[in-house]
Amino acid sequence: MADLAQPLAARTPWRALAWGTAGLVAIMVGAIAIWTGIPGLQNFLLVFNSLMIEAAPFVLLGALVSAAIEVFVPATAFERLTRLPEPLQLPASGLAGLAFPVCECGSVPVARRLAAKGLSPAAAVTFMLAAPILNPIVLVSTVVAYRGRDVMVPMVAGRAVLGLVAAMAVGWVIGGRAPGSILKPRPEDEHHHGEEGTRSARFFGHLAGDFSFMARFLVLGAAVAAAMQTFVPQSVLGAIANTPIVNLAAMMGLAFVLSLCSESDAFVAASFVQFGPASQLAFLVFGPMVDTKLGFLYAATFTRGFFRTVVVIVAAVTLVGTLWLEVLLG
Numbered sequence: 001m002a003d004l005a006q007p008l009a010a011r012t013p014w015r016a017l018a019w020g021t022a023g024l025v026a027i028m029v030g031a032i033a034i035w036t037g038i039p040g041l042q043n044f045l046l047v048f049n050s051l052m053i054e055a056a057p058f059v060l061l062g063a064l065v066s067a068a069i070e071v072f073v074p075a076t077a078f079e080r081l082t083r084l085p086e087p088l089q090l091p092a093s094g095l096a097g098l099a100f101p102v103c104e105c106g107s108v109p110v111a112r113r114l115a116a117k118g119l120s121p122a123a124a125v126t127f128m129l130a131a132p133i134l135n136p137i138v139l140v141s142t143v144v145a146y147r148g149r150d151v152m153v154p155m156v157a158g159r160a161v162l163g164l165v166a167a168m169a170v171g172w173v174i175g176g177r178a179p180g181s182i183l184k185p186r187p188e189d190e191h192h193h194g195e196e197g198t199r200s201a202r203f204f205g206h207l208a209g210d211f212s213f214m215a216r217f218l219v220l221g222a223a224v225a226a227a228m229q230t231f232v233p234q235s236v237l238g239a240i241a242n243t244p245i246v247n248l249a250a251m252m253g254l255a256f257v258l259s260l261c262s263e264s265d266a267f268v269a270a271s272f273v274q275f276g277p278a279s280q281l282a283f284l285v286f287g288p289m290v291d292t293k294l295g296f297l298y299a300a301t302f303t304r305g306f307f308r309t310v311v312v313i314v315a316a317v318t319l320v321g322t323l324w325l326e327v328l329l330g
Contacts, residue, residue, distance in 0.1 A: 043226075043229070044226045044229075045226075047230065051268060054144070054145070058264055059261060059264050061263070067206035068203065069106075072199065073100070081119050081127075089119065089122070090172065093114075093123040093126045093127040093130070094167050094171075097127065097132070100131065101136050103135070104131075104261070104288045107128045107132055108128055108294070111124040111125060112301055121181070121182050122171040122172065123171060125167075125171050125182075126170070127167075128167075129163075129166065129289045129314070130164050132289070133160065133164070133284075133285065133289075134164060135263070138262045138288075139159070139160060142155060142284065145266035145269070146266070154277060154325065155277060155281060158322075159281060159285060163285050163288070165317055166289060166313065169313050170310055173309060173313055182302050183302060184302060217259055217293075220258065220259075221260040221264070224258060229272075234274065237272075238274055241272075241276065245319075245323070247275055247279045250275075250279070251272070252286040254283060255283045255284075255287030255290075256286070256290060256291050257291075262288035265288070266284060268283075269284050276326065276329070277325065278325040278329065279326075285318045285321070286314060286318045289310065290310060295307055298310065
């Protein structure tokens with residue numbers, strides 16, 4: 001993910017200006033809502049601020065972990081996966097997300113590096129898709145988002161299990177292809193931005209870039225969720241939420257469009273109370289594997305047809321798994 005934020009020095013002034021402007025606009029809107037007493041604006045700000053306050057610490061924690069892995073964890077820590085017997089590489093690569101918690105953007109360059117180092121493409125892709133969901137920070141944020149609800153355990157367990165199954169399913173379909181068959185040739189892959197300077201300087205550089213990158217999607221997601229909860233008629237949301245299969249597809253489509261960071265998406269999903277747990281789970285499983293920003297990353301990293309394969313398999317696994325949950329909880 002840090003790669004997407006480069007060059008940091010060139011973009012920081014513009015980012016500071018953009019975030020400062022956004023903050024001033026938010027303050028002005030809040031002041032207008034308070035002075036005028038407009039219920040719609042007040043409700044929008046209440047939902048938006050609640051989501052931001054709950055999710056922002058997890059975005060910051062995710063940026064800290066991502067920067068620490070980038071700067072302090074040696075590449076050999078990942079290369080050990082290549083020494084495992086092939087039958088174990090797929091499940092071990094999926095579960096590696098518990099030990100190497102990277103978000104969905106950070107997992108793409110890591111997966112490419114693993115494949116280039118000799119790990120089978122199937123195992124590298126499995127890690128790439130599973131890590132953003134099995135990330136401990138993501139699982140903890142899901143617990144916090146659903147705390148106090150009867151469905152907390154099914155949501156957390158369902159997200160972890162279904163995410164791992166979907167990732168392994170894609171890895172299995174990719175099969176024993178050679179690295180060159182799925183990776184686009186790019187000689188600059190092995191470059192590393194920001195290697196100059198001390199480790200601490202590089203760490204804070206990556207931290208600033210990662211947090212800035214992830215925070216923008218959190219703001220967008222919180223704003224869209226608040227707007228839907230406030231301005232979309234409840235009858236419309238209720239009609240979609242109560243229509244089998246359509247409700248699941250709608251939440252998957254919303255996850256694709258919003259492109260949230262997996263470390264904060266549980267708070268947005270939990271805010272859609274009109275939709276049942278199965279629909280919210282579809283949002284939480286599909287989004288970290290398939291969304292708009294990942295589409296561009298996949299297109300730049302993998303050969304033609306890879307993104308289509310991921311979309312079809314992840315959508316199928318997510319739909320089947322969440323349908324079962326809907327039946328069990330219904």
